Amino acid sequence: MSFIETEEQTALRAAVRSAVESYGDAYNEEHARNGHSMTELWKELGQAGFLGVNIPEEYGGGGAGMYELSLVLEEMSSLGAPLLMMVVSPAICGTIITRYGTQDQKERWLPGFTDGSTVMAFGITEPDAGSNSHNISTVAKREGDEWVLNGRKIYVTGVNNADYVLIVARLVDERSGRLKPAMFVLPRETPGFEYTEIEMDIVESERQYLLFMDDVRLPADALVGGDEAPLAALFAGLNPERIMAAALATGISRYAIGKATSYMKERNVWGQPIAQHQGLAHPLAKCHIEVELAKLMYQKAAFIYDSGDDTAAGEAANMAKYAAAEASIAALDQSIQSLGGAGLSKEYGLAMHLGVARIGRVAPVSREMILNYIGQHSLGLPKSY
Ligand SMILES: Cc1cc2nc3c(=O)[nH]c(=O)nc-3n(C[C@H](O)[C@H](O)[C@H](O)COP(=O)(O)OP(=O)(O)OC[C@H]3O[C@@H](n4cnc5c(N)ncnc54)[C@H](O)[C@@H]3O)c2cc1C
Missing domain, CATH: 2.40.110.10 (Butyryl-CoA Dehydrogenase, subunit A, domain 2)
Known part of the structure; x- marks a missing residue:
C-alpha cells in the first residue's frame, strides 16, 4: 500500500475541484439554504464521468474503485458542496447492482449511474x-x-x-x-x-x-x-456507504478549517491577527490532525474494500465513519469559534454546515451502533442489547 496517491488520483481531485469551483460557493449555498437539489452540478459531474468512477468500464464507468469515488465526494465537500446523493446512488445502489445484479439489471441501470441520468434512492x-x-x-x-x-x-x-x-x-x-x-x-x-x-x-x-x-x-x-436474494448483496452496500459518509465528513471538515484559517490570518482585534493566539491556533491544529487521521482511516477502508476483503473493510469502514463524523463535528464547532460572531452569520456560510456534519453521528449508522460493532467484533466483548 502506498500513502502517495497516483497521478490519476491526483488529477481526479484537481478535475473535480475545477468542475465544482466553477459553480462557486454561492450556488451551493443558495441550493442548500432553499433545499433545492444541485441538479445542474449533478448532471455536469455525471457527464464528466465523476459519478461513475467506480462502475465497471463495460457499463461506461471509470473502472476504478471506492477509493476514487470517495475522493470525488471528499473534494466536492471540501468546496462546501456535500452531495448526499453520491453516498446513495452510485456508492450504495451502484455497488449492489454491480456486484449482485443480474446481467440484465446491470445493463439496464449501470450506464445511467455512470452518467448521472439514473438516480436511485x-x-x-x-x-x-x-x-x-x-x-x-x-x-x-x-x-x-x-x-x-x-x-x-x-x-x-x-x-x-x-x-x-x-x-x-x-x-x-x-x-x-x-x-x-x-x-x-x-x-x-x-x-x-x-x-x-x-x-x-x-x-x-x-x-x-x-x-x-x-x-x-x-x-x-x-x-x-x-x-x-443473498444477504451478502445488502452487506455489499454497507461498506461503501460508510466509506462515502467518512469522505463527505472529511471534506466538510477541510472546508470549515480552510475558512477558519483564512479568517484568522486576516482578522485583527489586538494589533495582530487572531491566528497568533494559541487559544485559537492549537484547537484548530488539533482538529486538522483528527481530520487527517480520519481521512487515513477512510482511505485504508477504501483500499481494503477495493482489494476485495469485505470483512476487514467492514471494521475499517465503521472506524472511519465514526472518526470522520466526530472529527467533522469538532472541526465545524472550532471553526465557527475561530470566526467569533461571523462564524454564526449567514455571510460566512459556516454554521449552516454544522447540521450536515452532525448527520454523520446519526446516519447512515449511529455512533452508538458503531461502538457496539467495534466492542463486539474487534474487541470480542459481549453484545449488550
Ligand atoms: C439526514 C439523514 C439521511 C438519511 N438517509 C437515509 C436513507 O437514504 N435511507 C435510509 O434507509 N435511511 C436513511 N437515514 C436513516 C438513518 O440511517 C437512521 O436515522 C439511523 O440508522 C438511526 O436510526 P433511527 O433514526 O431510527 O434511530 P434509533 O434507532 O431510534 O436510535 C435512537 C438513538 O438510540 C441509539 N441506539 C439504538 N439502539 C442502540 C443500541 N443497541 N445500543 C446503543 N444505542 C442505541 C442510537 O444510536 C440513537 O442515538 C437517514 C437519516 C438522516 C438523519
Missing part, C-alpha cells in the same frame, strides 16, 4: 425498526409473476430526484420458511407507492422522505440478484 430505515434493521417489517410476497410489497420507510434521502428506490424488504425463504432480506428496485411512479417530505432542521440540498408501500406490484425481475 435507498430505503432500509423503518419507523418501528430504526437501528435494528433485523426488525424491518416491509414484506414482499410473490403472486404469480409479480412481487407485492407492503411497508413503510423513513428518512429516505432524495426520493424527489430519484427515478427508482432500492427497497430493502423481507421475503419468505422457500427452503427454511423463514423471512430473509431482499432488495427490490421500485420505479418511483409505481401505483401504491407514495412519498411525503419530512421537514428537517438541517441546511442541506437533499430532502428526506417517508415512504408508503401499499400493495405495490413489481415484476419478478425487480428482485436484485434473482431468486437467491
Whole structure:
C-alpha cells in the first residue's frame, strides 16, 4: 500500500475541484439554504464521468474503485458542496447492482449511474425498526409473476430526484420458511407507492422522505440478484456507504478549517491577527490532525474494500465513519469559534454546515451502533442489547 496517491488520483481531485469551483460557493449555498437539489452540478459531474468512477468500464464507468469515488465526494465537500446523493446512488445502489445484479439489471441501470441520468434512492430505515434493521417489517410476497410489497420507510434521502428506490424488504425463504432480506428496485411512479417530505432542521440540498408501500406490484425481475436474494448483496452496500459518509465528513471538515484559517490570518482585534493566539491556533491544529487521521482511516477502508476483503473493510469502514463524523463535528464547532460572531452569520456560510456534519453521528449508522460493532467484533466483548 502506498500513502502517495497516483497521478490519476491526483488529477481526479484537481478535475473535480475545477468542475465544482466553477459553480462557486454561492450556488451551493443558495441550493442548500432553499433545499433545492444541485441538479445542474449533478448532471455536469455525471457527464464528466465523476459519478461513475467506480462502475465497471463495460457499463461506461471509470473502472476504478471506492477509493476514487470517495475522493470525488471528499473534494466536492471540501468546496462546501456535500452531495448526499453520491453516498446513495452510485456508492450504495451502484455497488449492489454491480456486484449482485443480474446481467440484465446491470445493463439496464449501470450506464445511467455512470452518467448521472439514473438516480436511485435507498430505503432500509423503518419507523418501528430504526437501528435494528433485523426488525424491518416491509414484506414482499410473490403472486404469480409479480412481487407485492407492503411497508413503510423513513428518512429516505432524495426520493424527489430519484427515478427508482432500492427497497430493502423481507421475503419468505422457500427452503427454511423463514423471512430473509431482499432488495427490490421500485420505479418511483409505481401505483401504491407514495412519498411525503419530512421537514428537517438541517441546511442541506437533499430532502428526506417517508415512504408508503401499499400493495405495490413489481415484476419478478425487480428482485436484485434473482431468486437467491443473498444477504451478502445488502452487506455489499454497507461498506461503501460508510466509506462515502467518512469522505463527505472529511471534506466538510477541510472546508470549515480552510475558512477558519483564512479568517484568522486576516482578522485583527489586538494589533495582530487572531491566528497568533494559541487559544485559537492549537484547537484548530488539533482538529486538522483528527481530520487527517480520519481521512487515513477512510482511505485504508477504501483500499481494503477495493482489494476485495469485505470483512476487514467492514471494521475499517465503521472506524472511519465514526472518526470522520466526530472529527467533522469538532472541526465545524472550532471553526465557527475561530470566526467569533461571523462564524454564526449567514455571510460566512459556516454554521449552516454544522447540521450536515452532525448527520454523520446519526446516519447512515449511529455512533452508538458503531461502538457496539467495534466492542463486539474487534474487541470480542459481549453484545449488550
Ligand atoms: C439526514 C439523514 C439521511 C438519511 N438517509 C437515509 C436513507 O437514504 N435511507 C435510509 O434507509 N435511511 C436513511 N437515514 C436513516 C438513518 O440511517 C437512521 O436515522 C439511523 O440508522 C438511526 O436510526 P433511527 O433514526 O431510527 O434511530 P434509533 O434507532 O431510534 O436510535 C435512537 C438513538 O438510540 C441509539 N441506539 C439504538 N439502539 C442502540 C443500541 N443497541 N445500543 C446503543 N444505542 C442505541 C442510537 O444510536 C440513537 O442515538 C437517514 C437519516 C438522516 C438523519
